[in-house]
Amino acid sequence: MRKHLVVAAALAGxxxxxxxxxxxxxxxxxxxxxxxYQDGQKIAYFQPFAAKTGIHLTDEAWDGGVGVLRxxxxxxxxxxxxxxxxxxxxxxxxxxxLFEKLDYSKIGGKGAYLPAAVSECGVGSILxxxxxxxxxxxxxxxxxxxxxxxxxxxxxxxxxxxxxxxTNLEIALIADGVKPQDVYKVLKTPAGVxxxxxxxxxxxxxxxxxxxxxxxxxLLASGEVAMTSAYNGRITAANDKDKKNFKxxxxxALFTIDSWVILKGSPNTAEAYEFLDFVGQPAQQxxxxxxxxxxxxxxxxxxxxxxxxxxxxxxxxxxxANVEEIDDQFWLENLDRLNERFNKWAAK
Amino acid sequence: xxxxxxxxxxxxxxxxxxxSIRAQLRRAGRMRTVGALALVAPLLVFILVTFVxxxxxxxxxxxxDREVAAVMPRTITALRGWDGQGIPADAVYxxxxxDLAEAHANGTAxxxxxxxxxxxxxxxxLVMSTARHPPAADAADIRVAFADIDPRWNExxxxxxxxxxxxxLTSFYLLAALDLxxxxxNAIARVPEDRxxxxxxxxxxxxxxxxxxxxxxxxxxxxxxxxxxxPAKTANLLMILVLLPFWTSLLVRTAAWIxxxxxxxxxxxxxxxxxxxxxxxxxxxxxxxVHVAMTxxxxxxxxxxxxxxxxAINPQYMRAAISLGAPPPVAFMRVYLPLCxxxxxxxxLLVFILxxxxxxxPALVGGASDQMISYFIAFYTTDSVNWGMASALGxxxxxxxxxxxxxxGRLVGDGAIRIR
Numbered sequence: 001m002r003k004h005l006v007v008a009a010a011l012a013g014x015x016x017x018x019x020x021x022x023x024x025x026x027x028x029x030x031x032x033x034x035x036x037y038q039d040g041q042k043i044a045y046f047q048p049f050a051a052k053t054g055i056h057l058t059d060e061a062w063d064g065g066v067g068v069l070r071x072x073x074x075x076x077x078x079x080x081x082x083x084x085x086x087x088x089x090x091x092x093x094x095x096x097x098l099f100e101k102l103d104y105s106k107i108g109g110k111g112a113y114l115p116a117a118v119s120e121c122g123v124g125s126i127l128x129x130x131x132x133x134x135x136x137x138x139x140x141x142x143x144x145x146x147x148x149x150x151x152x153x154x155x156x157x158x159x160x161x162x163x164x165x166x167t168n169l170e171i172a173l174i175a176d177g178v179k180p181q182d183v184y185k186v187l188k189t190p191a192g193v194x195x196x197x198x199x200x201x202x203x204x205x206x207x208x209x210x211x212x213x214x215x216x217x218x219l220l221a222s223g224e225v226a227m228t229s230a231y232n233g234r235i236t237a238a239n240d241k242d243k244k245n246f247k248x249x250x251x252x253a254l255f256t257i258d259s260w261v262i263l264k265g266s267p268n269t270a271e272a273y274e275f276l277d278f279v280g281q282p283a284q285q286x287x288x289x290x291x292x293x294x295x296x297x298x299x300x301x302x303x304x305x306x307x308x309x310x311x312x313x314x315x316x317x318x319x320x321a322n323v324e325e326i327d328d329q330f331w332l333e334n335l336d337r338l339n340e341r342f343n344k345w346a347a348k
Numbered sequence: 349x350x351x352x353x354x355x356x357x358x359x360x361x362x363x364x365x366x367x368s369i370r371a372q373l374r375r376a377g378r379m380r381t382v383g384a385l386a387l388v389a390p391l392l393v394f395i396l397v398t399f400v401x402x403x404x405x406x407x408x409x410x411x412x413d414r415e416v417a418a419v420m421p422r423t424i425t426a427l428r429g430w431d432g433q434g435i436p437a438d439a440v441y442x443x444x445x446x447d448l449a450e451a452h453a454n455g456t457a458x459x460x461x462x463x464x465x466x467x468x469x470x471x472x473x474l475v476m477s478t479a480r481h482p483p484a485a486d487a488a489d490i491r492v493a494f495a496d497i498d499p500r501w502n503e504x505x506x507x508x509x510x511x512x513x514x515x516x517l518t519s520f521y522l523l524a525a526l527d528l529x530x531x532x533x534n535a536i537a538r539v540p541e542d543r544x545x546x547x548x549x550x551x552x553x554x555x556x557x558x559x560x561x562x563x564x565x566x567x568x569x570x571x572x573x574x575x576x577x578x579p580a581k582t583a584n585l586l587m588i589l590v591l592l593p594f595w596t597s598l599l600v601r602t603a604a605w606i607x608x609x610x611x612x613x614x615x616x617x618x619x620x621x622x623x624x625x626x627x628x629x630x631x632x633x634x635x636x637x638v639h640v641a642m643t644x645x646x647x648x649x650x651x652x653x654x655x656x657x658x659x660a661i662n663p664q665y666m667r668a669a670i671s672l673g674a675p676p677p678v679a680f681m682r683v684y685l686p687l688c689x690x691x692x693x694x695x696x697l698l699v700f701i702l703x704x705x706x707x708x709x710p711a712l713v714g715g716a717s718d719q720m721i722s723y724f725i726a727f728y729t730t731d732s733v734n735w736g737m738a739s740a741l742g743x744x745x746x747x748x749x750x751x752x753x754x755x756x757g758r759l760v761g762d763g764a765i766r767i768r
Contacts, residue, residue, distance in 0.1 A: 067733070095476065097455025158611075163716060164731075208633045209716045223612045333465055333472045335732050340543040343724075346716030347548060 027056040028271040031083040034061030040291025081266040094121035099261040106273040117297035122259030124297035132249035134227040146175035157226030163209040165342040172199035180324035236293035250319040410739035413518035419460035420447040445485040452479040467509040508532040521740035553720040557703035564650040572654035594648040605641040637713035650695040657691025
């Protein structure tokens with residue numbers, strides 16, 4: 001028995017030492033979405049940063065969810081420093097005080113970034129679009145707007161939209177003639193919601209709803225639908241990997257931005273700012289689109305990107321001409337109700 | 349060990365042998381019970397930790413309502429004096445100003461804002477914008493100061509929502525899961541027609557599950573019968589055919605049905621080629637797809653208990669019935685079928701219980717109007733992070749299932765549900 005106690009004490013001691021050691025001199029820990037995307041970030045951002053500054057950087061992956069960050073910070077053992085978050089997590093976490101308020105003077109000033117990428121607690125890392133996609137091999141004269149998406153006479157065939165109200169109500173209003181920049185103004189009125197559902201009604205019998213981000217490309221590939229809403233990166237990936245000829249309509253696209261945040265109470269704040277400054281530089285940002293079809297947030301970076309990539313880059317000027325940012329505050333406020341409404345509509 | 353030693357100890361050492369033996373026997377029995385308990389203890393702990401505690405937690409979350417009281421304690425106290433008519437007294441406004449200023453400093457205002465927004469869409473912005481710049485608690489005309497930020501502060505409905513969320517317990521989520529709500533005067537009322545979906549969804553969940561169960565029974569019964577009557581070698585081969593899809597991932601099987609049933613899929617191509625149809629028919633992204641895929645996925649759960657029951661039925665019984673003059677259909681109905689009831693009951697129960705929890709299959713092969721209740725539970729858990737609502741839907745599903753199980757037990761007889 002005593003022997004056991006000794007072993008246990010030794011183990012406990014070792015654990016405490018290890019823990020204290022790691023807390024004292026922890027590497028700068030950067031957390032992103034994993035997969036091919038993070039592999040690209042490693043080459044474009046993480047490795048050059050470590051080489052240039054000599055700061056040890058560890059990267060980890062997560063799946064999102066503000067609850068994860070809340071638990072880390074409230075639990076008092078936040079072992080992450082810089083985290084990439086979606087816009088909704090940025091809004092929620094900033095309100096709850098989970099993130100440091102950013103000092104933009106340390107990362108090149110607010111003017112260096114696209115206006116939509118600048119917020120109190122986070123700086124934009126990538127910009128991606130919710131676009132209209134179709135198969136260029138099947139439709140030679142393809143659609144050019146969401147209005148065409150709703151025109152089943154001109155373009156017969158099924159259409160796919162994402163399951164749920166988010167993005168679909170915006171798309172319906174844009175198709176109905178609302179300017180993208182006015183969409184949320186209209187959607188905030190009850191009449192606007194009615195108008196969106198009435199527009200969806202016009203093609204209801206031709207609609208299929210997808211759930212996972214990989215589905216739109218499959219639906220196009222199998223010929224199940226003539227056109228679909230999709231994330232731009234998925235469509236470009238299908239063209240690159242599966243040699244498809246899917247086309248993207250950027251006109252009226254809805255975009256969203258993922259941001260870098262510094263977790264509250266990080267012991268590596270100085271290094272974290274150095275990292276954000278580094279990945280905000282145009283010279284680094286221009287490298288990322290070589291690996292994934294996401295837009296970058298420094299105003300000067302897109303001009304430096306390999307011109308071959310511009311047609312599939314969300315931040316290319318011609319692709320940004322008529323787009324609108326998805327309004328997270330609107331959806332935080334209205335998602336539950338409009339989801340009920342959407343399902344009622346779908347079951348009718 | 350010690351119990352055995354006690355029983356075997358020489359009687360001379362105890363003064364009253366008969367009573368003592370009884371006591372010792374009792375002690376031995378107790379020790380046996382303790383031993384048995386110790387053996388099942390790991391299982392009990394496991395069930396407690398992985399089953400009872402989460403379900404208890406879920407049920408608790410569906411009535412727990414302490415977020416607003418934690419963030420706005422003064423407001424909740426001050427609101428106790430409000431009669432629910434008109435708008436509250438100035439003291440309530442002053443308390444709210446203090447609460448929101450403090451909440452903003454602590455970064456907790458969003459917790460209250462989120463909870464109030466569940467009740468009335470729009471209260472999130474109201475609370476957050478007020479918390480960012482709260483009026484001074486000692487402002488001369490506090491109501492005007494609040495109304496300047498947002499006129500909704502001078503509406504009865506807003507304060508009624510705050511009062512409804514004052515906790516510590518609430519019926520809000522459970523009522524909402526039944527398409528009910530409390531109005532401004534706290535009476536239970538139906539939610540507006542364009543939002544009343546959950547009763548329909550619950551009905552749909554049970555309808556689909558019941559249909560799938562019947563389809564499994566109709567398809568599975570002959571297969572199980574065939575397996576039970578074939579020689580071992582053939583039966584084993586059939587068994588492998590039944591089990592093979594059983595061992596394949598649910599996602600793979602669901603995706604395979606997409607390939608088969610889609611417009612350009614194998615089934616439609618075959619039907620077109622056979623000239624049975626002129627244009628592809630819609631077999632997927634609707635309720636046909638849901639029924640086909642779910643029936644396929646759940647079929648082994650019907651066949652296995654049926655097979656086990658049928659295997660144990662002595663074939664002599666049927667022969668005896670026929671030799672006594674019963675035509676085969678009558679012999680089947682009056683002798684074989686009643687003997688199968690335990691297997692049928694067990695199979696139906698298994699399939700039905702599994703079916704009502706189905707989420708990923710309807711999500712992938714169903715249309716927007718084929719989603720079952722699990723879809724909404726997942727929506728509230730991950731998309732909107734409204735865990736109270738997710739728990740309430742879970743609680744309603746659990747209650748409905750337990751009631752059905754009770755009715756079912758009565759119908760088929762308590763002893764009939766057996767999985768051999």
